[in-house]
Amino acid sequence: MSDGFRLGVFYTIVRPEEKWILAAAESRGLAVVRIDDGEVTFGLDRPDVTADVVLNRSVSHTRSLYATRCFAHYGIPTVNAPDVVEVAGDKVLASLRLAERGVPTPKTVIALSPEAALKALERVGYPAVLKPAVGSWGRLMAKVRSPEEAEQIIEHKSALGAPIHSVFYVQEFVPKPERDLRVFVVGDRVVAGMVRRSSDWRTNAARGGTTEALPISEELAELSRRAAEAMGGGVLAVDLMESPQGLVVHEVNPTPEFKALTAATGADVAGAIVDYTVGVGRR
Ligand SMILES: Nc1ncnc2c1ncn2[C@@H]1O[C@H](COP(=O)(O)OP(=O)(O)O)[C@@H](O)[C@H]1O
Ligand SMILES: [Mg+2]
Numbered sequence: 001m002s003d004g005f006r007l008g009v010f011y012t013i014v015r016p017e018e019k020w021i022l023a024a025a026e027s028r029g030l031a032v033v034r035i036d037d038g039e040v041t042f043g044l045d046r047p048d049v050t051a052d053v054v055l056n057r058s059v060s061h062t063r064s065l066y067a068t069r070c071f072a073h074y075g076i077p078t079v080n081a082p083d084v085v086e087v088a089g090d091k092v093l094a095s096l097r098l099a100e101r102g103v104p105t106p107k108t109v110i111a112l113s114p115e116a117a118l119k120a121l122e123r124v125g126y127p128a129v130l131k132p133a134v135g136s137w138g139r140l141m142a143k144v145r146s147p148e149e150a151e152q153i154i155e156h157k158s159a160l161g162a163p164i165h166s167v168f169y170v171q172e173f174v175p176k177p178e179r180d181l182r183v184f185v186v187g188d189r190v191v192a193g194m195v196r197r198s199s200d201w202r203t204n205a206a207r208g209g210t211t212e213a214l215p216i217s218e219e220l221a222e223l224s225r226r227a228a229e230a231m232g233g234g235v236l237a238v239d240l241m242e243s244p245q246g247l248v249v250h251e252v253n254p255t256p257e258f259k260a261l262t263a264a265t266g267a268d269v270a271g272a273i274v275d276y277t278v279g280v281g282r283r
Helices: 016-027 061-073 082-088 091-100 114-124 147-160 218-231 259-265 269-282
Strands: 006-011 031-036 053-057 108-111 128-131 142-144 168-172 179-186 189-197 210-213 235-243 246-253
Touching (some): 006 061, 016 031, 061 082, 082 091, 082 218, 108 114, 114 168, 142 147, 189 218, 218 246
Parallel strands (some): 006 053
Antiparallel strands (some): 128 142, 189 210, 235 246
């Protein structure tokens, strides 16, 4: 393919995922423009970046948010699109969207002050889960078993002072089996799925959860597609739990890692991402 098409890759560090993406681009004969999220600057008057499409692989939600808006300003489409990054990357906005679209999701109550957070916990009932609105790898999440524990955790969060800790995202604790499900959606395609198993209630692969391939049932594929569509579509990893009432979606990741998924399933996730991204750039 030597028609001058340029695939931008916006990244923080080159992890195995980015290596596979670059290799997939090379094997397709694509010219790649690497954009380091710690180096790039964006002026208003002329494009500082030229690419036909940019694949966002930044690990920072804030950088992703602003960069995709800057690329859009230059008329460069991104995967994912700015609105998708904004909504899916924020658990508050994502939960609102899932509820609006009728996608089953755990009971969630949002509070904006420490006092209201205690009320939110009462509404949800104990045990409950407190999560930062923005974050990944299960970091800074807490399982709260009683009002006493709640007061201590809320005091700690308030003392941290960062704006993100002044939003309280409170969710019912879902008594799932010792595992959760991850389904990787690219456009309207379900590319692969895996089970993440752990005796820790946070089953993230990044926390050491063990992974294995998940056969995708029609129900699971349908629900995952709906969750991805609810965010606006693109490259999205849908996280689900098996609640006593059935499958619930608790998160849709807009810049997902897929090392564990690739190892567990052998699926060519990087190739699927590159092909989809090129398709967006050629639209
Ligand atoms: N409401 C919940 N009830 C029980 N376990 C949960 C709940 N929410 C999350 N978890 C567990 O914690 C993990 C991380 O939560 P998640 O919302 O996906 O945040 P992160 O963005 O940090 O991955 C999930 O994969 C799941 O195993
Ligand atoms: Mg998750």
